[in-house]
Amino acid sequence: MERIPILHMGEFLLVTIQVDMYDKLATALQDDVCQRIAETKARGVLIDISALDTVDSYIARVMGNIAQMSRVLDADTVLVGMRPTVAITLVEMGVALPGIRTALNAERGMALLSAARSGEDSDASGEE
Amino acid sequence: MATEVKTKIPEVLEKQEAGILTDWMKEQVAATTVRPDLLKEGDLREQSGRFLQLLRVSARANDLMHIQGPNWAPLREMLDDLSRSRAIQGFTSSETATFVLSFKQPLFTRLRQSHDDLDGLAEDLWRATALLDKLGLYTTEAFIKSREDIIGRQAKEMFELSTPVVELWQGILGLPIIGTLDSKRTQLVMETLLERIAQTQAQFAIIDITGVPTVDTQTAQNLLKTVNATRLMGAECIISGVRPQIAQTMVHLGVNLAGVITKSTLAGALAVAFKQRALAVKPISPPSGNG
Amino acid sequence: MKSETLPIREEKDLLLVRQTVRKWADELGFAILNQTKLVTAASELARNALIHGGGGTVRLETLLVRERRGLRLTFEDEGPGIADIEQALTDGFTTSRGLGLGFGGARRLVNEFEVHSRPGEGARVVVTQWV
Numbered sequence: 052m053e054r055i056p057i058l059h060m061g062e063f064l065l066v067t068i069q070v071d072m073y074d075k076l077a078t079a080l081q082d083d084v085c086q087r088i089a090e091t092k093a094r095g096v097l098i099d100i101s102a103l104d105t106v107d108s109y110i111a112r113v114m115g116n117i118a119q120m121s122r123v124l125d126a127d128t129v130l131v132g133m134r135p136t137v138a139i140t141l142v143e144m145g146v147a148l149p150g151i152r153t154a155l156n157a158e159r160g161m162a163l164l165s166a167a168r169s170g171e172d173s174d175a176s177g178e179e
Numbered sequence: 180m181a182t183e184v185k186t187k188i189p190e191v192l193e194k195q196e197a198g199i200l201t202d203w204m205k206e207q208v209a210a211t212t213v214r215p216d217l218l219k220e221g222d223l224r225e226q227s228g229r230f231l232q233l234l235r236v237s238a239r240a241n242d243l244m245h246i247q248g249p250n251w252a253p254l255r256e257m258l259d260d261l262s263r264s265r266a267i268q269g270f271t272s273s274e275t276a277t278f279v280l281s282f283k284q285p286l287f288t289r290l291r292q293s294h295d296d297l298d299g300l301a302e303d304l305w306r307a308t309a310l311l312d313k314l315g316l317y318t319t320e321a322f323i324k325s326r327e328d329i330i331g332r333q334a335k336e337m338f339e340l341s342t343p344v345v346e347l348w349q350g351i352l353g354l355p356i357i358g359t360l361d362s363k364r365t366q367l368v369m370e371t372l373l374e375r376i377a378q379t380q381a382q383f384a385i386i387d388i389t390g391v392p393t394v395d396t397q398t399a400q401n402l403l404k405t406v407n408a409t410r411l412m413g414a415e416c417i418i419s420g421v422r423p424q425i426a427q428t429m430v431h432l433g434v435n436l437a438g439v440i441t442k443s444t445l446a447g448a449l450a451v452a453f454k455q456r457a458l459a460v461k462p463i464s465p466p467s468g469n470g
Numbered sequence: 471m472k473s474e475t476l477p478i479r480e481e482k483d484l485l486l487v488r489q490t491v492r493k494w495a496d497e498l499g500f501a502i503l504n505q506t507k508l509v510t511a512a513s514e515l516a517r518n519a520l521i522h523g524g525g526g527t528v529r530l531e532t533l534l535v536r537e538r539r540g541l542r543l544t545f546e547d548e549g550p551g552i553a554d555i556e557q558a559l560t561d562g563f564t565t566s567r568g569l570g571l572g573f574g575g576a577r578r579l580v581n582e583f584e585v586h587s588r589p590g591e592g593a594r595v596v597v598t599q600w601v
Binding site: 071073074075104105106107108109135136137139140143144145146 | 481492517575576579
């Protein structure tokens with residue numbers, strides 16, 4: 052079965068979602084992220100959704116789950132690359148992404164994660 | 180309505196088409212409504228000829244009353260096109276309707292020549308009047324619709340021009356909102372702003388509401404939506420131009436702007452953005468003596 | 471004008487529903503944001519039909535009314551039906567019981583939204599989006 056690849060970069064994990072997600076794939080991803088955090092002792096997870104042209108409440112829930120599980124394992128989660136049309140649609144629906152920070156791109160996302168780790172006051176976008 | 184007396188209109192149109200066209204052109208060119216500045220005589224002749232031809236063909240079916248029927252479709256389409264082009268060219272609705280109404284005189288003249296009994300003539304004059312009045316009204320309505328479409332298009336263009344996003348500084352966008360922020364405008368604001376943020380990867384968007392006259396619950400919620408969408412993407416939103424009355428209104432309305440930075444002036448908002456970007460503005464040389 | 475019915479029997483069917491709605495909307499000339507809203511709404515409603523309705527179908531129809539082009543989606547399932555439609559629409563995302571998730575949100579994304587359902591009689595949701 053196909054699985055979404057997870058890259059390990061230093062203290063962080065990088066997940067790039069480029070396919071339409073369905074239940075088995077989403078569950079596998081959640082499991083894999085937890086496992087990799089434990090294995091690598093990663094302090095942060097960066098999820099790149101710049102390839103997604105649609106994000107519904109299910110995907111939002113999956114993101115939320117990943118963030119919650121990561122938090123339990125003492126890692127931060129940042130969501131990057133949300134497209135304008137996706138952001139507007141989520142807001143119109145009334146979907147929130149609790150517990151996940153967002154950044155415009157991977158570079159800023161990494162900066163956010165690093166800053167969070169070093170305990171400094173984060174100056175970019177706040178929690179949703 | 181005496182249907183026993185047969186109409187001679189189709190016959191007259193068939194047999195005397197050329198003559199009627201000549202008379203009609205004379206009539207139109209002499210009228211004050213002709214507008215040679217907008218339409219060349221050659222084009223007018225061509226349009227008149229086409230009208231006459233389509234009228235002749237439609238009249239063959241002998242149903243001169245029901246112009247909404249399928250027989251009359253080609254003529255109606257021609258009048259739709261004519262009205263649209265007249266509207267675009269700048270004719271008035273009367274000038275346009277006159278095209279059809281001026282056809283009465285040449286037709287009446289020929290009808291008078293064709294009938295040898297007064298009853299038959301009276302019937303046909305009545306039928307012709309009714310028919311051309313209907314076509315004239317149809318033309319006027321088509322003209323009005325075209326005008327409305329044109330105005331609608333212009334309004335749309337103006338609407339789109341009315342939310343300009345400017346780059347105040349690298350990574351700091353500004354969006355002054357002038358006028359009311361209804362849901363339609365909010366859609367446009369959100370789309371425009373977020374697209375620019377994606378394009379420029381700007382970290383800050385300052386939305387200035389100095390030009391928004393009143394802030395009711397709907398407006399406040401629309402603003403909140405915009406702020407939320409910006410933050411979801413990963414950028415930060417600051418609202419500036421918040422007057423004391425607006426602040427009071429929002430509190431009264433119970434609008435929750437928790438976590439949203441609001442400033443009374445654009446300058447104040449810019450200062451906040453600079454600070455968060457760790458930027459400072461300093462004089463170039465110390466102010467001393469006479470430079 | 472064209473129409474097509476797609477099955478909603480398992481998760482993977484949801485992918486096809488999304489792809490097909492996106493494709494049809496694009497062909498009709500919908501702006502990207504409008505497309506995204508419709509596809510997202512379709513995703514929510516299809517998932518509802520699957521999870522809460524026990525499976526069903528969605529019928530896609532292109533429309534042309536007074537020179538306006540549109541796309542109509544009719545979701546039907548044979549599930550337990552909706553006891554309280556009003557409540558289902560206002561549940562939003564805060565509850566996980568019943569039909570809350572996505573249902574009310576979907577309504578806000580489309581131009582026209584109709585629900586026909588009675589307990590024990592399944593549900594039919596018809597949404598329409600205009601270009």
